[in-house]
Amino acid sequence: MDESRILTVEKLNQYVKMLIDGNPVLANVWVRGEISNLTRHSSGHYYFSLKDEASRVSVVMFRRDTEKLKFLPENGMKVILHGRVSVFPRDGQYQLYAASLEPDGIGALYIAYEQLRRRLEAEGLFRQDVKKPIPKIPRTVGVITSPTGAAVRDILNVTGRRFPAAKILLFPALVQGEGAEADLIEGVRYFSETHSADVVILGRGGGSIEDLWVFNSEALAREIRRSAVPIISAVGHETDFTICDFAADRRAPTPSAAAELAVPDVEELKRKFGNVTVRMQTLLQARMIAYRERLRGFSDRKVLIDPRVYLDDRRMLLLSLSKDLERSIQTLADRKKQQFSSLAAVLEAVSPLKVIAKGYSAVFRENGTLVRSVQDVTVGETVTFRTVDGEVDATVTSVQETKQADKENRLT
Numbered sequence: 001m002d003e004s005r006i007l008t009v010e011k012l013n014q015y016v017k018m019l020i021d022g023n024p025v026l027a028n029v030w031v032r033g034e035i036s037n038l039t040r041h042s043s044g045h046y047y048f049s050l051k052d053e054a055s056r057v058s059v060v061m062f063r064r065d066t067e068k069l070k071f072l073p074e075n076g077m078k079v080i081l082h083g084r085v086s087v088f089p090r091d092g093q094y095q096l097y098a099a100s101l102e103p104d105g106i107g108a109l110y111i112a113y114e115q116l117r118r119r120l121e122a123e124g125l126f127r128q129d130v131k132k133p134i135p136k137i138p139r140t141v142g143v144i145t146s147p148t149g150a151a152v153r154d155i156l157n158v159t160g161r162r163f164p165a166a167k168i169l170l171f172p173a174l175v176q177g178e179g180a181e182a183d184l185i186e187g188v189r190y191f192s193e194t195h196s197a198d199v200v201i202l203g204r205g206g207g208s209i210e211d212l213w214v215f216n217s218e219a220l221a222r223e224i225r226r227s228a229v230p231i232i233s234a235v236g237h238e239t240d241f242t243i244c245d246f247a248a249d250r251r252a253p254t255p256s257a258a259a260e261l262a263v264p265d266v267e268e269l270k271r272k273f274g275n276v277t278v279r280m281q282t283l284l285q286a287r288m289i290a291y292r293e294r295l296r297g298f299s300d301r302k303v304l305i306d307p308r309v310y311l312d313d314r315r316m317l318l319l320s321l322s323k324d325l326e327r328s329i330q331t332l333a334d335r336k337k338q339q340f341s342s343l344a345a346v347l348e349a350v351s352p353l354k355v356i357a358k359g360y361s362a363v364f365r366e367n368g369t370l371v372r373s374v375q376d377v378t379v380g381e382t383v384t385f386r387t388v389d390g391e392v393d394a395t396v397t398s399v400q401e402t403k404q405a406d407k408e409n410r411l412t
Contacts, residue, residue, distance in 0.1 A: 010089060017087035020094060026085035031057075031096065032104055035077045046073065050081060050096065058095040059083075065099050071111035078104040109209050113216050116243060120218065125225055131249040132230040134261060135198045137269075140167040141262050142197030142229070144187035147172040150205045151234070151255035158259035166263045169197050175204035180214040185223045192227040200227070201258045202244065203234030215242035224248055234258030361385045361392075374399050 007015070020026050033050035040046055044063030049056045059081065073079070083098040103111050120126065141159060145151045147170060159166055171190055173183035184202065191200045202224070204212070214220070215235045224231050224247045233248035234255040245251040252258035363371040364384045371377055377396050385392040 009092065013087060013089040013092045016092075016094075017089055021084075021086055023085075029083065029085060029096070031081045031083075033057075033079070033081070035073055035079060036075055038073060038075050046098075048073070048075075050079075058093065059098050060095060061098040061101070069101060070109055071103065072115050073101060077111075080104050109213060113209075113243070116216065116218055117246065120221060120243065121246070125221065126246040130225075134230050134232065134250055137163075137264055138166060138198035138262060140169055140197045141259075142169050142171060142191045142200035144171045144173050144184060144191075144200060144202045145204055145255070146175045149175065151175075151203055154254070154256040155201060155259045158256050159263050162260065162265045163263035164266065176207070176211050176214055181217045181220060184214065184217075184220050188220070188223045188227050188231065191229050195229065197229060199262050200229050200231045201234055201252075201255065201262055202231055202248065203252070203255050203258060204236070205255065206237040206240065212236050212240060212242055215244040217243070220244060221247035232258045232261055361387050374401050 031050060033052050033056075036049045036051055036056070038046065038048040044066055046059075046061040046066050048059050048061075050059050051057075061083075080102045081096060081098050082100045082102075083096050085094055086097055087094045124130075141155075143152060143155055145155075152170060156168060159168060171187040173187050174180035175184070188200070188202065191197050204215075212235055215233075221243045224233075224244060230249040232250045232252055233242070233244045234252040234257065235242045235244060236254075238253035250261055252261050362385070364386060365371060365377065366382055366384075369376070371383060377383060377399060379396050379399055381396045383394055383396060385394060
């Protein structure tokens with residue numbers, strides 16, 4: 001074996017890489033497939049596989065190329081890849097180096113639009129409950145658009161016809177191309193910070209999706225939501241929908257329609273004010289008629305025609321009430337008198353004086369207490385005998401207690 005023909009692994013991989021890199025077909029290839037195993041590195045590089053029904057190939061896309069993408073690649077997305085085939089010598093496997101990606105069957109801008117719309121909607125940026133109401137009669141209408149475009153002329157014509165009293169304040173801005181996004185954001189921020197308008201129209205005339213793409217800016221959408229002044233989005237034609245349309249407080253299909261939403265119709269206001277005036281006059285007249293009838297009813301009452309009638313009625317009522325009161329008092333007095341007589345009879349029946357009247361006496365000590373037992377008095381003590389017709393004072397000379405047997409005999 002010729003030693004000079006023996007290759008190292010590194011030289012073999014480099015030789016294969018040289019062959020592949022030198023092939024003009026592999027240096028500029030277009031490949032259709034489905035993305036899988038997508039990994040986004042912190043450096044900004046993408047690593048994924050491109051597969052079909054029968055095979056797969058590894059793909060790397062460096063940051064310099066990923067930054068140019070108008071959409072965010074996802075697993076399962078069918079794409080057309082443009083790039084080159086080469087070998088990474090360290091691993092010894094060939095792979096695709098992608099320079100660009102295009103969605104297969106649908107535009108990259110539309111994919112990017114849908115991805116951004118879903119993400120912002122999930123954040124709640126398009127919620128209806130946070131949107132500001134449009135003033136019914138604005139004094140100043142702000143307009144952010146190109147000063148030379150058809151949109152500003154349509155807005156001026158409609159506003160001048162519908163509500164000439166409204167003042168139009170134009171913030172000139174680019175509406176497509178480089179610098180347009182910064183201009184539009186600056187315009188929204190200007191009206192929000194200065195409060196120089198009651199409502200703002202942001203928009204432009206129709207165009208392709210590329211022409212309208214600046215109105216799909218995430219930064220512009222967030223600035224619209226932060227605005228302190230309500231904003232009407234009017235971009236393109238009726239069938240055109242942009243991210244700004246969802247973020248704005250109201251969406252108008254055209255700039256002319258935005259002007260109709262921003263200001264009222266002066267003729268319609270006149271009709272409404274006229275109707276309100278007629279209604280107020282009718283209500284006022286009906287109220288005056290009702291008050292006249294009520295006043296007439298008061299004036300026909302007898303109390304106003306002849307006050308003595310009213311006084312006589314009150315006097316009769318007072319007399320009637322006085323008699324009722326007298327009867328009530330007399331009835332109450334009779335009932336109380338009867339109750340007193342009954343109680344007096346009961347007291348009379350149990351009165352000790354009634355017992356004394358039968359020939360008995362009650363004996364009291366000097367302190368006025370009743371003598372109930374021989375133990376209540378002592379020899380030499382003065383006692384008082386109370387009889388039916390007076391009192392007798394006596395001195396106790398002796399105290400004799402009745403024997404128990406005698407008490408029992410007396411009890412029996």
